[in-house]
Amino acid sequence: MQRRDLFRGAPLLLMARRARASSLSGYEQTARRIIDAALTDSGGWAKLEYFCDRIGHRLSGSKALERAVEWAAGEMRREGLENVVTPAVQVPVWVRGAESAWMMEPREARLAMLGLGGSVGTPAEGITAEAVCVENFEELEKLGADRVRGRVVVFNQPWRGYRDTVAYRSQGASRAARLGARAVLVRSVTPAGLRTPHTGALNYSADAPKIPAAAISIEDAMMIDRLCRQGLRVVVKLQMEARTLEEAASANVIGEIAGREKPEEIVVMGGHIDSWDVGQGAHDDASGCAAAWQAVQIVKSLGLRPRRTLRVCLWTNEENGLRGGRAYREWAGDSVRRHVAAIEMDGGAEKLRGFGLTIQGAS
Ligand SMILES: [Zn+2]
Known part of the structure; x- marks a missing residue:
């Protein structure tokens, strides 16, 4: 430039x-x-x-x-x-602290992640849970509490411009928490990223438990989505020291x-x-x-x-x-x-x- x-x-x-x-x-x-x-x-x-x-x-x-x-x-x-x-x-x-995310099953791979601004942290040992992957809030609601409770929800929402897509970053955690999710991983809100995760703020709703939330790269979100849609069991582990002082x-x-x-x-x-x-x-x-x-x-x-x-x-x-x-x-x-x-x-x-x-x- x-x-x-x-x-x-x-x-x-x-x-x-x-x-x-x-x-x-x-x-x-x-x-x-x-x-x-x-x-x-x-x-x-x-x-x-x-x-x-x-x-x-x-x-x-x-x-x-x-x-x-x-x-x-x-x-x-x-x-x-x-x-x-x-x-x-x-x-x-708000302090980020150390943070990491891994896919543990069906193979072990480190995910490119960034905790979302304002997120709470995980317990020191992290949160390890099966992932459920959705492309939009309608899919999440359709899964319902029975299939979301205790899981990590991965939002793989396609890019539809910043204004429409950012809702998953700002509201995704509380929408998933209402159904009992333990954490969320949100595809970065950007059209292209070369495996670079994008941070930004989230907004917790007063009527939902606060659960940890992180952005992952577009590539990682798409990979987890592909694996889930093949019917494979995908397990992820999230560790975040994030806290508000x-x-x-x-x-x-x-x-x-x-x-x-x-x-x-x-x-x-x-x-x-x-x-x-x-x-x-x-x-x-x-x-x-x-x-x-x-x-x-x-x-x-x-x-x-x-x-x-x-x-x-x-x-x-x-x-x-x-x-x-x-x-x-x-x-x-x-x-x-x-x-x-x-x-x-x-x-x-x-x-x-x-x-x-x-x-x-x-x-
Ligand atoms: Zn600005």
Whole structure:
């Protein structure tokens, strides 16, 4: 990927906002300056590098996340952004610990797995049980408690786009637990993975026992499914040390360029500074943080002062709690009515394809 692709979107944010003006012509020259600066700028890339290579993953409750918060606030001040603050946010703390999954019968094979965020762990000796494999919730319900009780349910749901498929990761554990399952293994929610499991959050329902849940690779889920459909007895073993600890202190990071005409009106843009604990959280969402932050920084470095206040916010704890977003709403108080636009980037930093837009009151 070319570096400049990452940040091509930044000036467009400003252009989109300005499209509401009756005439765009007065902005053309300024917009061109911003675009030109963004296309040759490498400051956003440097920020992304720092997040990924110097800090690493930023799971809520980790020291790394708080280092990222401290570093970002310090950099914003050094760059001359105004009103830099780090309002405190209490965040949940989930720890993965050691984990593994094996197929024990009909042959022994290690499965490529990742515990799902928020999952409970297994007993120290693990859970060893016969697997039942389903492709959807209807198949699970049809099996019923008689055939699910005491088993490990393997969800081998085909990929039907993220929104439709993610239900198996978020709800699969509780749906299976209601029928007496001891654990679930969920096919990774992705169209292709080259035997790489994908993590993400699960949501336990209040009316079901909490059972351990892990993602396995697409290939492993398909293999277990093939074996089960041949009528073979498939036994799996799951060991997870996952646990939830006491909540910890974190913070949102906020910096601004105060508006020159309507400083009380706010355009906020940003990404989430936390990440999952595997990988470096580059796409999800250091890139969103870096792009939004650098867009504001470019406006600043060009000596421009927009009519309204331009605010960058790096929200904490999006992945497993959304506490940063909620805390921002509280922190903003009545000023939320004077937010004229809120722009979030959390879709990965690939070539820009467009923006999603929600307009309050629009039908
Ligand atoms: Zn994200």
